[in-house]
Amino acid sequence: xxxxxxxxxxxxxxxxxxxxxxxxxxxxxxxxxxxxxxxxxxxxxxxxxxxxxxxxxxxxxxxxxxxxxxxxxxxxxxxxxxxxxxxxxxxxxxxxxxxxxxxxxxxxxxxxxxxxxxxxxxxxxxxxxxxxxxxxxxxxxxxxxxxxxxxxxxxxxxxxxxxxxxxxxxxxxxxxxxxxxxxxxxxxxxxxxxxxxxxxxxxxxxxxxxxxxxxxxxxxxxxxxxxxxxxxxxxxxxxxxxxxxxxxxxxxxxxxxxxxxxxxxxxxxxxxxxxxxxxxxxxxxxxxxxxxxxxxxxxxxxxxxxxxxxxxxxxxxxxxxxxxxxxxxxxxxxxxxxxxxxxxxxxxxxxxxxxxxxxxxxxxxxxxxxxxxxxxxxxxxxxxxxxxxxxxxxxxxxxxxxxxxxxxxxxxxxxxxxxxxxxxxxxxxxxxxxxxxxxxxxxxxxxxxxxxxxxxxxxxxxxxxxxxxxxxxxxxxxxxxxxxxxxxxxxxxxxxxxxxxxxxxxxxxxxx
Amino acid sequence: xxxxxxxxxxxxxxxxxxxxxxxxxxxxxxxxxxxxxxxxxxxxxxxxxxxxxxxxxxxxxxxxxxxxxxxxxxxxxxxxxxxxxxxxxxxxxxxxxxxxxxxxxxxxxxxxxxxxxxxxxxxxxxxxxxxxxxxxxxxxxxxxxxxxxxxxxxxxxxxxxxxxxxxxxxxxxxxxxxxxxxxxxxxxxxxxxxxxxxxxxxxxxxxxxxxxxxxxxxxxxxxxxxxxxxxxxxxxxxxxxxxxxxxxxxxxxxxxxxxxxxxxxxxxxxxxxxxxxxxxxxxxxxxxxxxxxxxxxxxxxxxxxxxxxxxxxxxxxxxxxxxxxxxxxxxxxxxxxxxxxxxxxxxxxxxxxxxxxxxxxxxxxxxxxx
Ligand SMILES: Nc1ncnc2c1ncn2[C@@H]1O[C@H](COP(=O)(O)OP(=O)(O)O)[C@@H](O)[C@H]1O
Ligand SMILES: [Mg+2]
Numbered sequence: 001x002x003x004x005x006x007x008x009x010x011x012x013x014x015x016x017x018x019x020x021x022x023x024x025x026x027x028x029x030x031x032x033x034x035x036x037x038x039x040x041x042x043x044x045x046x047x048x049x050x051x052x053x054x055x056x057x058x059x060x061x062x063x064x065x066x067x068x069x070x071x072x073x074x075x076x077x078x079x080x081x082x083x084x085x086x087x088x089x090x091x092x093x094x095x096x097x098x099x100x101x102x103x104x105x106x107x108x109x110x111x112x113x114x115x116x117x118x119x120x121x122x123x124x125x126x127x128x129x130x131x132x133x134x135x136x137x138x139x140x141x142x143x144x145x146x147x148x149x150x151x152x153x154x155x156x157x158x159x160x161x162x163x164x165x166x167x168x169x170x171x172x173x174x175x176x177x178x179x180x181x182x183x184x185x186x187x188x189x190x191x192x193x194x195x196x197x198x199x200x201x202x203x204x205x206x207x208x209x210x211x212x213x214x215x216x217x218x219x220x221x222x223x224x225x226x227x228x229x230x231x232x233x234x235x236x237x238x239x240x241x242x243x244x245x246x247x248x249x250x251x252x253x254x255x256x257x258x259x260x261x262x263x264x265x266x267x268x269x270x271x272x273x274x275x276x277x278x279x280x281x282x283x284x285x286x287x288x289x290x291x292x293x294x295x296x297x298x299x300x301x302x303x304x305x306x307x308x309x310x311x312x313x314x315x316x317x318x319x320x321x322x323x324x325x326x327x328x329x330x331x332x333x334x335x336x337x338x339x340x341x342x343x344x345x346x347x348x349x350x351x352x353x354x355x356x357x358x359x360x361x362x363x364x365x366x367x368x369x370x371x372x373x374x375x376x377x378x379x380x381x382x383x384x385x386x387x388x389x390x391x392x393x394x395x396x397x398x399x400x401x402x403x404x405x406x407x408x409x410x411x412x413x414x415x416x417x418x419x420x421x422x423x424x425x426x427x428x429x430x431x432x433x434x435x436x437x438x439x440x441x442x443x444x445x446x447x448x449x450x451x452x453x454x455x456x457x458x459x460x461x462x463x464x465x466x467x468x469x470x471x472x473x474x475x476x477x478x479x480x481x482x483x484x485x486x487x488x489x490x491x492x493x494x495x496x497x498x499x500x501x502x503x504x505x506x507x508x509x510x511x512x
Numbered sequence: 513x514x515x516x517x518x519x520x521x522x523x524x525x526x527x528x529x530x531x532x533x534x535x536x537x538x539x540x541x542x543x544x545x546x547x548x549x550x551x552x553x554x555x556x557x558x559x560x561x562x563x564x565x566x567x568x569x570x571x572x573x574x575x576x577x578x579x580x581x582x583x584x585x586x587x588x589x590x591x592x593x594x595x596x597x598x599x600x601x602x603x604x605x606x607x608x609x610x611x612x613x614x615x616x617x618x619x620x621x622x623x624x625x626x627x628x629x630x631x632x633x634x635x636x637x638x639x640x641x642x643x644x645x646x647x648x649x650x651x652x653x654x655x656x657x658x659x660x661x662x663x664x665x666x667x668x669x670x671x672x673x674x675x676x677x678x679x680x681x682x683x684x685x686x687x688x689x690x691x692x693x694x695x696x697x698x699x700x701x702x703x704x705x706x707x708x709x710x711x712x713x714x715x716x717x718x719x720x721x722x723x724x725x726x727x728x729x730x731x732x733x734x735x736x737x738x739x740x741x742x743x744x745x746x747x748x749x750x751x752x753x754x755x756x757x758x759x760x761x762x763x764x765x766x767x768x769x770x771x772x773x774x775x776x777x778x779x780x781x782x783x784x785x786x787x788x789x790x791x792x793x794x795x796x797x798x799x800x801x802x803x804x805x806x807x808x809x810x811x812x813x814x815x816x817x818x819x820x821x822x823x824x825x826x827x828x829x830x831x832x833x834x835x836x837x838x839x840x841x842x843x844x845x846x847x848x849x850x851x852x853x854x855x856x857x858x859x860x861x862x863x864x865x866x867x868x869x870x871x872x873x874x875x876x877x878x879x880x881x882x
Contacts, residue, residue, distance in 0.1 A: 305750065325752030334750070342750040345743035352736070357751035359736050368733050 002061075003028045003160065003191045004049070004080075009058035011044055015391055018044040019055070020215040026160065031182060031192045033206035033224075035199075037236050037431035038401030039389065040212040042195045043085065046162045050082040051075040081153035082162040087145050091138035096120055098137055099152050123154050127184055143174035150181065161185065162193045167201055168402070168429040172457065173290070179205050197236070197431040199229045211235045233432045247443050249467045253281035256316055256451040257420045263309040264297040264475075271297040272308070273475040279420065279451040284442065286466025287455045290495050294475040295424070295455050296337065302422050302453065303327050303334045315419060328357055333418030335409055335426050337455075339402075343409045346398035350390060351379040353397045354412045361416065378415070386411035387437060403434030410438055420451045427461060439465060459488060459495075473497050534803050534810070534850060538817065541845035548841060554834050563839070566827020567820035576826065579710040581819025583608075583790070585718045586773035587797025588804065588811040593725055594646075594766035595806045597741045597759060603649050603664030604770040605794025606671035607642035611771025613675045614641035616778040616785035617683070619696025630699040635717075635775050642771015643764040645671065650763035654756045660763075668794070676787045683785075691787035702780035714776035721769060725808035738762060770794060799847040818843065 006024040010017070018041045026032055036042045047053040049060065051069030060067050062078060069075050072082070089098045100116045120133050129147050137145060146166060153161050163182075167175045182192055182205060196202055202209055202224065209222035211232070218235050234240060257279045264272040272294045279285045289295060300306035302313070304320075304327035313320050320330050328334065334357075336342035344353050355364055355375055364375055379393040388407045390400060397405060406426070413421065423442065427435040442465060446452050456462050462469060463483060471479040471494040479486070479494045490500050546556035567577045587604050594601040601607075615638030618630075625633055645667060652658040680691040702712040729735035737758050740748045749755055773793060778785050800818050804810030825839035 303750075304752070323752060323754070324750065325754065328752045336750050341744070341746050343747060345740050345747050347743045348739060352739070355736075356740060356747065357753075359733050365733050370731055370733060370736060372731075 002026065003063065005061040006045070006049060007059045007061070009045065009048055009055045009060075011041075011048060011053060011055050017215050019048070022058075022212070022215070022217045024049075024210065024217065024220065026191050026193060027208075028191055029186055029189055030207045031186055031194060031205055033202040033209045034193055034195045034212065035197060035202055035209055035232060035236055036212035037197060037433050038403040040236070041215040042212055043164055045212065046082060046164060046193065046195060049075070049160075050080060050162060052082075076156050076158070079157060079159035080162070081156055081158035081160070083146065083149040083153065083164065083166060085164040085168070087149055089137045089145060089148060092136060094134050094136050095131055095140070095148050095151075096133040098148055099133070099155050120151065120155060123151055127154070127181055129181070141174075142169045143177070146170070146178065147181070150185075154185075158190070160191045160193070162195070164195045165197075165429070166194060167196060167198060175201065199232050199432070202232070203227065203229070213238055236431070237433045246464055247447075249282055249284070249446060251447075251449070252283045252467065253449060255279070256281045257453075258312075258314045259302065260312040260314075262298070262301055262311045264294070264301060264306065265309050266297065271475050272301070275472075275475075275477050277470060277477065279453060281449045281451055282446055283467045284446050284452040284454055284465055286462035286469045287453065287472050288459060288462045288469055288491055288495055289455075289472035291457055293472050293495075295472060297475075298472070299337060299422060299424050299455065303332060303336075331417070331419035333413040333416065333421045335413055335421065335423040337424040339406055339409050344397050344405060346405075347396060349394050350383075350388070350397050350400070350408060351375060351393040353408050354379045354382050354393070356412065358412060358416050382408075382411040382415055385415075386441075401431075403430035406430050406438070407434065410441060414441060414445060418450065420453070421445065422453050422455075424455045425457060426454070428457070459491060463488065463491070471495055531805075531810075534805055534814070537849035538803065538846060540849050541842050544845050545838065545842035549834070549838050552835075552838075554838075558832065559828065559834050559838060562828045562832050562834070563821065563824025565824075566831075567824040573823055573827070575706050575709045575711050576823040577816065577820040578715060579712075579819075580822040581815045582712070582715045582718060582776060583773045583793040584796055584800050584818050585715070585722065585811060585815035586769055586776065587793050587795075588800030588815045589718070589722055589725065589797075589808055590766045590770040590773070590794075591797045592801035592804060592806040592808055592811050593769070594763055595742075595801060596729065596738050597762045598745070599650070599653070599759065599763055599766070600661050601646065601649070601664060601763065601766045601770075602661050603645060603667045603767070603794075604773075604797055605790060605792065606664070606668035607645050607767045607770035608774035608777070608790045608794050609668075609671050609675045610645055611638035611642040611774030612778040612789050613678065613693075613774070613785045614638050614771070615700075615775035616693050616696055619700030619779055620694040620784065622700075623697060625699065627699060630697065631702060631779060634696070634700045634779055635702075635772065638775030638779075639768040639771045642774065643768035646763040646765075646767020646770075647760060649767075650760045653763075654759060675785065679785055679787050685784075692782075693785040695784045696779060700779055701783060702776065704780075710781050712776065712780035714772070714780050717772065718776075719812060721772075722808045722812045725765075729808065734758070734761070770797075799843060799850075802850050803846055805850075 002025045004026050006022065009019050009022045009024070011019040022041070022045060024045065034042050034046070044053060048055050051072045051074045060069065062080070067078065075081070090101070093101070096117065099120055117133070123129070124131055124133065129151060131140070131144055131147055137148060140148065146169070150161065166178060170178060182194070185192060194205065206224050209224055209227060209232070210220045211218040211222065213236060222232070255278045259278065260276045262272055262275050263270070277285065287295065287298070297306065301308045301311055304322060304324040315330055315332065320327060320332070340346065345356065355378070358364065359370065364378065365371055376393070382388065383390065383393055386407045388400070388411065389404050397408060400408070410426065426442065427438050430438065442452060442454070454462060454465055466483055469481050469483065469491070470477050471491060473495060474497065493500050542560070546560065549556040549559050565573065567573045587608065590604050590607070591601055615634045618634040618637045622630065622633065649660050649663050649667065652663050653660045676691060679693050683693045685692055685694050702714055705711045705713065705715065729738060737748065737753045740751065740753060741755060741758055745755065774790065777789050782789060796818070800815045801811055803814040803817070821839050821843060825836050828834055828839065829836045
C-alpha cells in the first residue's frame with residue numbers, strides 16, 4: 001500500500017508556477033529520489049508535504065486518509081519530518097538540546113532530562129551515529145550536523161523522512177556514511193525521500209526515481225537499475241546534454257602563472273609543506289584530493305587571503321604580493337570555495353553581487369560614486385550572457401537557486417577578463433544544466449588562452465576538464481599526470497596516501 | 513527550532529528592513545502603552561491628547577519637538593551608521609561628553625577666530641574629539657578583538673568622570689557654585705532657528721548629515737563596501753575589501769556625529785560645558801536608530817517621533833497629573849517591538865566572539881563570524 005499520496009498539487013508564487021498539477025506517491029520502506037534541476041520545484045513539493053507551504057489546489061492522503069497539514073507541527077505529529085537544505089539548528093546549544101527542543105518529555109512541569117537523554121542515546125547507538133550528545137552543535141562538522149537533524153526526525157518518531165539535497169554539503173566520504181544510515185533507516189521500516197540533482201548518487205541509493213521539471217512531474221516510476229545517467233539528465237533538462245565534455249586543449253602556451261615554495265602553517269600545524277607548480281596559458285590544471293589536505297590553504301594563498309610562511313607567485317613574469325585586493329586587480333579571478341559564505345552577500349541584490357570585488361573598477365564607478373546606469377547595463381549583460389534565470393537583477397541574491405547563484409559568481413569573475421582563474425568547486429551543488437554550462441564556459445576561457453586552476457572534490461570533474469592533474473595529499477603534491485594516464489582507482493589511491501606500485505596495480509586489475 | 517535562524521536572517525543581515533515593520537511596531541507601542549495607562553487608572557485619551565497638544569498641536573510644541581529631536585537625531589545617526597557594519601557603538605554617550613567639552617573649550621578659550629569661523633572650528637573640534645574616541649574603540653576591536661560593546665560602555669564611564677573632574681576642578685568657572693566651565697564667547701554660539709527656543713542650526717547640520725549618509729550608503733563605493741561588510745563579512749574579505757579600514761572609518765564617523773551631538777548641547781543650549789550635560793542621549797539614540805531600521809534618512813523621521821514624545825511628556829507633566837513615566841514606557845515598548853530582537857542577537861554574537869574555541873578563532877581571523 002502507498003504510504004502517502006499527493007494528487008494534483010499546484011502551487012504558484014508571484015511570477016512563477018512552482019508546481020503544476022503534480023502527482024506523487026511514496027511507498028512504505030522505500031528510498032525515493034526526487035530528481036530535478038534547480039528551480040524545478042522539488043523543495044516546494046516537499047514543503048507542501050511538510051505543511052510549510054499550502055498548495056493552491058490538490059489533496060494529500062496519508063496512511064489512507066486525507067490530511068490537511070496546516071503547519072510543520074501537524075506534519076511532525078503525523079510522522080513526517082524534513083531535513084532542510086540549510087540546517088535549522090541552534091549553534092550554541094548542545095546536540096541533546098537541539099534534538100529535544102520543542103518536544104521535551106515532561107515530568108510534571110519540568111523537562112525529564114534523564115528520559116530524554118536515554119532515548120537520544122539509544123537512537124545514537126541503534127544507528128551508529130557516533131555523536132556525543134553533549135557537544136555544542138557549532139563544534140560539529142556539516143556531516144555531523146546533518147546527522148543531528150536526522151536524529152531530530154527519529155526522536156520525533158518520523159515514519160517519513162524528507163532530506164532536501166543532503167549530499168550537497170558533504171564530502172564523498174560523508175556521503176557514503178549518510179547512505180549507510182539511510183539504508184538502515186529503510187530496514188527499520190521508514191520511508192525516505194531524498195532530493196538531489198546528482199545522478200550518480202541517485203542511482204546508488206534510490207529504489208525508485210521521480211523526475212520533476214519546470215513544476216511538472218515528468219516520471220514517477222523510474223527504476224534506477226534500468227536508467228542511465230544520460231536518460232535521467234535528459235529527462236531533467238528536457239533536451240540532449242553533453243556530460244563529461246572533453247575538449248582537449250589546442251594551444252597551450254607559455255607559463256602564465258607560477259607558484260614557488262608555497263608553505264602554509266596554521267595554528268602551528270603545517271598545512272602546505274612546500275609545493276611548486278605552474279600553469280600555462282590555455283591550460284586547465286586540476287587539483288585532485290580529499291578535502292582537508294591543504295586545498296583551502298592553497299586557495300587562500302593564491303588569492304591573497306592568508307599569509308603563507310613562504311611563497312613566490314608570479315603572473316606573466318610579474319611577482320604578486322599583498323592583499324586580496326591586489327591579487328584581484330592583477331587579474332587573478334577567484335571562484336570561492338563556498339559561494340554562500342564567501343562568494344555572495346545574499347541579502348543584497350543580484351546587481352550588487354555582480355559587482356562585488358570589482359566595484360572599484362573604472363568601468364563601474366567614477367570618483368567613488370557608483371555609476372547606476374553602467375552597473376545596470378553590465379548586470380543585464382551578465383544576466384543574458386550567463387543565462388542567470390531571474391525576472392530582474394534587482395531582487396536579492398538569496399531568492400535564486402544554487403545554480404543561478406553560482407552563475408553570479410562565475411559571471412562576475414569571467415566578465416572582468418582575468419588572466420588566471422582559481423576555480424574552487426565551481427559546480428558544487430548546481431544542477432546538470434548549469435554544470436554543463438559552467439564547464440563549457442571554463443573551457444571557452446581556457447581556449448582564449450587563460451590559465452585555469454581547478455580544485456574540485458568531484459573527481460569526475462577534475463578528470464574530464466583538466467589538461468594536467470596534480471594530486472594533493474597532506475599538503476604535498478604526490479603525483480602529476482596527464483589526463484587518462486591514471487585510472488580513477490589509481491587517483492583515488494593517491495588521494496588517500498597510498499602509492500601505486502606494480503603489486504597494487506595488479507590487485508586493482510583483479511578488482512576491476 | 514527556528515528562532516536563531518530567523519533572527520539572523522531577517523533582522524541581522526538586512527541593513528534596512530521593511531518600513532512597515534517600523535510603523536507597525538510604533539503603533540503597537542502606542543496601543544499597548546494606552547492599555548497600560550488605562551490599567552493604571554488613567555485615561556489614555558487624555559494622556560495622548562496632552563502629548564499631542566504639547567508636541568504637534570501647536571507651533572510652540574512643534575519647535576519643542578524639533579529641538580528635543582536634534583540630539584536624538586545625531587546619536588541615532590551615530591548608532592545607525594556604525595551598525596551598518598555591525599559595530600555596536602555603545603560609546604556614544606562618552607563621545608557626546610567629550611564632544612561637548614572639546615567644543616566648549618574652543619568656544620571659551622580660542623578668542624582670535626573671527627565671526628562664523630569660531631563656531632565652525634568649535635563644532636569641528638567637538639566632532640573630531642568624538643571621532644577619535646570612536647577610532648580608539650575601533651582600534652581595540654581590530655587589533656585585539658575586543659568587544660566594542662564592553663569597551664564603549666567602559667569608556668563612557670571614564671569620559672563622563674574625566675569631563676566631570678575637569679568641570680569641577682581645573683576648568684571650573686571661578687566662584688561658580690556648580691560644576692561648569694567658563695562660558696563660551698558669543699561668536700562660538702550656534703545660532704537659533706527660532707528666537708527664545710532651543711532649536712538651533714544643529715538641526716540643519718544633522719539633517720544634512722543624514723541626507724549625506726543615506727546618499728553615501730546607496731551610491732558610493734564606500735557605502736557599497738559598508739553594505740557588503742554588514743551583510744556578509746567573509747564575502748567582503750574574499751572580495752578584497754579592506755575591512756579594518758572601513759571599520760575604522762565608520763566608527764570614526766559614528767563617533768564624530770555623536771561628538772557633534774555634544775557640541776550642539778554646549779554651543780547651542782548651555783553655552784558652556786556643565787556636569788551631566790547629556791541625560792543619556794547616547795543611549796537614547798539606539799532605539800531611534802533601530803526604529804529607523806538603521807537607515808540614516810529613516811533616523812530623521814524616527815528621531816522626530818521620539819522628540820515629539822519627549823516634548824509631549826513635558827506638557828503632560830505641566831498640565832495633568834498623569835505620571836510622565838508613561839512616555840518612557842511607550843518608548844521602551846518601541847524598543848521591545850523593533851529594536852530588541854535584532855540588538856539582542858547582535859550583542860550576543862558580539863560578546864560570544866572572544867570566548868569561542870580555537871576552531872573559531874581561526875575563523876574569526878578570516879572573518880568567519882559573518
Ligand atoms: N518563497 C518563494 N517565493 C517566490 N518564489 C519561490 C519561492 N520558493 C520557490 N520559488 C520559486 O519556485 C520555483 C521552484 O523552486 P524550488 O522548489 O525551490 O526548486 P528546487 O528545490 O527544485 O530547486 C523556482 O522558480 C523558485 O524561484
Ligand atoms: Mg531546492
